[in-house]
Amino acid sequence: xxxxxxxxxxxxxxxxxxxxxxxxxxxxxxxxxxxxxxxxxxxxxxxxxxxxxxxxxxxxxxxxxxxxxxxxxxxxxxxxxxxxxxxxxxxxxxxxxxxxxxxxxxxxxxxxxxxxxxxxxxxxxxxxxxxxxxxxxxxxxxxxxxxxxxxxxxxxxxxxxxxxxxxxxxxxxxxxxxxxxxxxxxxxxxxxxxxxxxxxxxxxxxxxxxxxxxxxxxxxxxxxxxxxxxxxxxxxxxxxxxxxxxxxxxxxxxxxxxxxxxxxxxxxxxxxxxxxxxxxxxxxxxxxxxxxxxxxxxxxxxxxxxxxxxxxxxxxxxxxxxxxxxxxxxxxxxxxxxxxxxxxxxxxxxxxxxxxxxxxxxxxxxxxxxxxxxxxxxxxxxxxxxxxxxxxxxxxxxxxxxxxxxxxxxxxxxxxxxx
Numbered sequence: 001x002x003x004x005x006x007x008x009x010x011x012x013x014x015x016x017x018x019x020x021x022x023x024x025x026x027x028x029x030x031x032x033x034x035x036x037x038x039x040x041x042x043x044x045x046x047x048x049x050x051x052x053x054x055x056x057x058x059x060x061x062x063x064x065x066x067x068x069x070x071x072x073x074x075x076x077x078x079x080x081x082x083x084x085x086x087x088x089x090x091x092x093x094x095x096x097x098x099x100x101x102x103x104x105x106x107x108x109x110x111x112x113x114x115x116x117x118x119x120x121x122x123x124x125x126x127x128x129x130x131x132x133x134x135x136x137x138x139x140x141x142x143x144x145x146x147x148x149x150x151x152x153x154x155x156x157x158x159x160x161x162x163x164x165x166x167x168x169x170x171x172x173x174x175x176x177x178x179x180x181x182x183x184x185x186x187x188x189x190x191x192x193x194x195x196x197x198x199x200x201x202x203x204x205x206x207x208x209x210x211x212x213x214x215x216x217x218x219x220x221x222x223x224x225x226x227x228x229x230x231x232x233x234x235x236x237x238x239x240x241x242x243x244x245x246x247x248x249x250x251x252x253x254x255x256x257x258x259x260x261x262x263x264x265x266x267x268x269x270x271x272x273x274x275x276x277x278x279x280x281x282x283x284x285x286x287x288x289x290x291x292x293x294x295x296x297x298x299x300x301x302x303x304x305x306x307x308x309x310x311x312x313x314x315x316x317x318x319x320x321x322x323x324x325x326x327x328x329x330x331x332x333x334x335x336x337x338x339x340x341x342x343x344x345x346x347x348x349x350x351x352x353x354x355x356x357x358x359x360x361x362x363x364x365x366x367x368x369x370x371x372x373x374x375x376x377x378x379x380x381x382x383x384x385x386x387x388x389x390x391x392x393x394x395x396x397x398x399x400x401x402x403x404x405x406x407x408x409x410x411x412x413x414x415x416x417x418x419x
Contacts, residue, residue, distance in 0.1 A: 029302030040257025045178035069214030105348030199367030
């Protein structure tokens with residue numbers, strides 16, 4: 001009886017999870033997997049400490065975005081448009097779009113490459129086309145509730161990365177030491193990787209997505225001055241769990257590559273499939289297959305989030321009808337932007353840029369643009385004209401400012417080391 005009660009509670013808890021879980025899990029897309037794989041291969045366990053270090057920063061920022069969405073019942077772009085000068089809105093959109101499009105293209109290419117490893121007789125590009133078409137049709141045909149449900153269950157694919165390290169020989173004493181003791185190297189390569197990790201964990205597109213999904217997931221309220229405490233509690237639990245899950249996956253991917261690739265001298269990962277293939281002779285077929293399957297599954301989770309973020313940004317800025325809860329004929333421009341984003345991403349395959357290069361480059365772009373977006377979110381969250389009585393407390397502001405300073409210092413250090 002006790003077991004059944006525990007199972008029911010677990011099922012109920014999972015059902016209550018929503019945008020926070022999807023946002024956190026989509027953060028571990030092929031872009032994240034590529035970045036973490038490269039970091040683990042190049043530096044071993046040296047960056048494991050960043051998993052716990054970035055967690056409170058990620059959670060604080062996503063909670064601010066979630067609160068903005070619940071209070072204003074508008075996406076982040078609409079809030080900027082209605083309360084701030086246009087140049088701020090368009091600066092953020094212009095800075096964000098290239099990194100998101102590059103991320104989409106690299107994710108699509110990474111999925112195709114991973115599928116080609118499992119079925120080598122079928123070209124990777126055909127898989128990329130197949131996956132892109134499947135994702136696009138799903139977005140167009142299914143309602144918001146259906147999409148949210150599919151995305152939530154897709155998150156379970158990430159559990160494979162928690163299994164992989166136990167298929168290999170890991171020095172757990174070294175893991176604990178590296179996790180608890182921060183380690184920083186003051187050189188261009190290491191700073192690049194730190195900015196990439198920060199960029200892929202604290203990504204601007206996730207801010208836009210979280211805000212919008214909170215508005216889609218809640219019914220319109222006439223009175224935004226008072227919001228039931230249950231809404232806040234549910235949102236916080238959802239975001240905390242999503243960010244914790246995201247960072248746990250990050251931790252285990254770095255751990256896997258740090259335990260398997262780094263000691264064997266495999267430190268230069270240039271393609272997504274290379275990251276999976278490198279595991280095969282050392283860790284065995286099981287670990288290799290799980291790694292490849294994870295790349296495909298996370299692509300299905302992340303690409304709708306990436307494309308949706310672009311489309312919501314553009315639609316809100318231009319006053320178009322929008323939303324996954326609308327049919328194609330009700331919001332044609334919204335769905336056309338999603339389609340164009342997918343097509344541009346697919347076309348990036350022909351530019352000759354390897355997925356790993358594109359993924360890490362997009363993560364670095366996020367790392368450079370994030371400080372601007374964070375500063376704007378902090379201002380909105382403390383603006384009583386917008387948030388009324390729901391402005392930030394001192395803890396949220398402290399964590400937000402720490403996040404801003406860290407992202408700014410990292411971006412400046414990155415630029416400094418380039419020259």
